[in-house]
Amino acid sequence: MIILNSVDEFRQRYHSTKKWNRCVEAINNISALMPGVCHSIGDSLVYRLVDSKAPTTASFTGNRRYVEIHYYLSGSETVAYAAKSSLACLAPYSDETDRETFTGEATGRHTASPGQLLIFDNGYAYQLSGADHLRKMVLMVTIEGATFHNK
Template sequence: MIILDNLTQFKEVYRDGRKWNRCIEAIENLEKLKDGVMYSIGDSLVYMIEDGVAKNTSDFIANRRYFDIHYYLEGGESVEIAHKDALHIKQAYQDETDREFLLGQGQSQKLCKGQVAVFDNNKAYRFHGDSRVRKVVLKVTVEDGYFLNK
């Protein structure tokens, strides 16, 4: 997981490439979004605003085809991160959901208002659901702007 202090830093680090530009486009469109509704830009990005307390689960979640970016608008939350290799498979990867569920222990990190977290695919994460948070969740394809199987 890469944690950036603010959106300006995200824009500086991830300024090149269509998928990164689409992330910025999505974030800059926030005033027009309804909470809990999934939106898309092209075939490489889906995003939505989540508001509330995350479910506290025992399972880590990992992805392969998409990675997540969370931009924190209000509040904060704790997330536990671990390398997938250090965890045990509970439910094998399913291509339809782009998820696998894993068990084990990781290291906790507190994320808060203004920060941008990039969850890379060699790690798994689980949220602890310890407080209310409002954030934009972006799911970005690992391919460069398109799906290889189309």
């Protein structure tokens, strides 16, 4: 898991690839988003706004085809994380949802605060602690190094 403290830090670190620039484009569009509605930009990014009570998850979640980014706007949430290799598989990978679930012990925890971005790469799984009210943007970025040639 990568923790960034601002969108500016994200821009500086991930400025050289179209799919990361699309993330900034999506974040800049946040004022036009309705909670729970999925949007996409090109073939490399799907995103949505979460503005509600956030439930606690019982297991760890991991992805294979997408990197998941949580951009926190208000509220806070504690996230437990661990390398997938240190966890036990609870449910097999689903190609339809790009999710796999795990059980085990966290190797780290972080309480996300407004302005931070948490980036969950494919080697790690995460578990969310929940929150009474949370406003965040969830972005799913494809792991492929390039987009389709016609996009």
